[in-house]
Amino acid sequence: MNKNLLSNRVKNMPESATLKMAQMARDLKSRGVDIVDMSLGEPDFDTPADIKERAKIALDEGYTKYTPVPGLPVLREAVIHKLKRDNNLDYNMDQIVVTNGAKQAIANICLALLNPGDEVVLFTPYWVSYDSIIKIAEGVPVIVSAGIEQDFKILPEQLEAAITPKTKLVLFSSPSNPTGSVYSSKELEELAKVLKKYPDIHIISDEIYEYINFGKGHASIAAFDYLKDRVIIVNGMSKGFAMTGWRIGYMAANAEIAKSCVKIQGQFTSGANSFGQVAAAYALNHGIYNEMVDKFNERRKVFIKLLKEIPGFKVNEPTGAFYLFPDISYYFGKSNGKITINSSIDFSEHLLNDAHVATVAGTPFGAPECLRFSYATSMENIIEATKRVKEFAKGFEQ
Numbered sequence: 151m152n153k154n155l156l157s158n159r160v161k162n163m164p165e166s167a168t169l170k171m172a173q174m175a176r177d178l179k180s181r182g183v184d185i186v187d188m189s190l191g192e193p194d195f196d197t198p199a200d201i202k203e204r205a206k207i208a209l210d211e212g213y214t215k216y217t218p219v220p221g222l223p224v225l226r227e228a229v230i231h232k233l234k235r236d237n238n239l240d241y242n243m244d245q246i247v248v249t250n251g252a253k254q255a256i257a258n259i260c261l262a263l264l265n266p267g268d269e270v271v272l273f274t275p276y277w278v279s280y281d282s283i284i285k286i287a288e289g290v291p292v293i294v295s296a297g298i299e300q301d302f303k304i305l306p307e308q309l310e311a312a313i314t315p316k317t318k319l320v321l322f323s324s325p326s327n328p329t330g331s332v333y334s335s336k337e338l339e340e341l342a343k344v345l346k347k348y349p350d351i352h353i354i355s356d357e358i359y360e361y362i363n364f365g366k367g368h369a370s371i372a373a374f375d376y377l378k379d380r381v382i383i384v385n386g387m388s389k390g391f392a393m394t395g396w397r398i399g400y401m402a403a404n405a406e407i408a409k410s411c412v413k414i415q416g417q418f419t420s421g422a423n424s425f426g427q428v429a430a431a432y433a434l435n436h437g438i439y440n441e442m443v444d445k446f447n448e449r450r451k452v453f454i455k456l457l458k459e460i461p462g463f464k465v466n467e468p469t470g471a472f473y474l475f476p477d478i479s480y481y482f483g484k485s486n487g488k489i490t491i492n493s494s495i496d497f498s499e500h501l502l503n504d505a506h507v508a509t510v511a512g513t514p515f516g517a518p519e520c521l522r523f524s525y526a527t528s529m530e531n532i533i534e535a536t537k538r539v540k541e542f543a544k545g546f547e548q
């Protein structure tokens with residue numbers, strides 16, 4: 151075995167905790183164990199039928215070839231229309247890049263903008279892939295943390311304290327994975343005022359959960375004129391349209407950044423899939439599919455109520471995405487006579503093995519005191535899962 155086979159880049163990447171958990175759950179399921187899966191990061195709904203229909207027609211129309219690297223004009227136009235209609239933001243064609251999911255947009259941006267040692271301020275808890283993508287691009291993540299007592303939202307003074315002469319980017323998602331927290335326009339304005347003072351810093355605003363919002367509506371940090379040119383909006387079809395497998399995302403940025411991302415993308419993927427882009431244009435022109443969002447909201451309300459009934463669980467009431475992220479640190483150091491819980495990883499692994507509920511520990515999201523539950527599953531599963539968690543947690547109460 152050649153010990154130099156693998157690059158340092160890949161050797162230094164931690165094993166994905168979410169994938170490990172999914173594998174453990176799959177192994178148990180294959181042995182016939184009845185697992186309630188609350189670990190999923192994707193809508194449990196199928197893509198709406200009219201969107202699928204549009205893709206089938208696009209195939210018959212001959213959309214089977216490479217598209218322009220930045221995306222089909224019809225989709226870039228639909229993105230521009232969407233950004234005006236939903237966000238009151240003006241963009242031109244040369245500012246929009248269609249990508250293989252929002253994830254690739256983030257990778258493009260980090261590879262296009264970061265030099266080794268450049269710092270990226272990461273609002274924490276963060277989505278797991280941010281940390282790895284920044285490191286692959288040889289950037290340095292700088293963690294700024296907010297706990298459940300501040301609804302997992304970063305305050306302007308925290309942001310300012312994290313900025314150094316090496317800061318190149320600020321990266322956050324709202325609505326957030328893993329917390330479900332949504333920044334209001336007022337809260338974003340406070341952050342924008344800090345960033346106004348640092349003209350060399352750019353902001354990646356990941357808005358992939360924009361449509362899964364049960365509060366007062368979506369706000370983008372690009373809405374502040376003095377900042378817009380430095381904000382890179384990342385969004386896509388995966389969550390709001392239940393199109394995770396289609397791999398279509400997009401970004402909107404100033405033309406220089408957009409062009410540099412097209413350059414990277416041209417070498418890595420040549421662009422996103424053709425017929426999916428036609429269907430994505432159709433979906434964006436249609437706008438939000440409310441039925442799905444209403445279902446998520448019904449589940450959210452029930453799930454919050456049920457989780458709050460579990461002793462020791464600190465639960466907030468997030469208004470976006472489809473996750474709850476309770477603080478379970480009350481259980482650290484506690485034993486049920488058989489096992490002792492010392493971390494959220496312990497809690498989630500034992501919960502899976504003993505109570506057969508799959509969750510994701512907060513550790514890979516930068517919040518070891520929390521546990522991520524996804525309610526992208528049936529109401530029946532939500533009720534059953536909380537029953538099991540309650541019973542499991544009771545064992546540690548003596």
Ligand SMILES: Cc1ncc(COP(=O)(O)O)c(C=O)c1O
Binds near residue numbers: 250327356386398
């Ligand atoms: C915050 C966040 N951004 C981006 C993505 C990736 O989305 P896509 O499927 O468009 O690559 C996810 C997926 O889980 C996410 O949670």
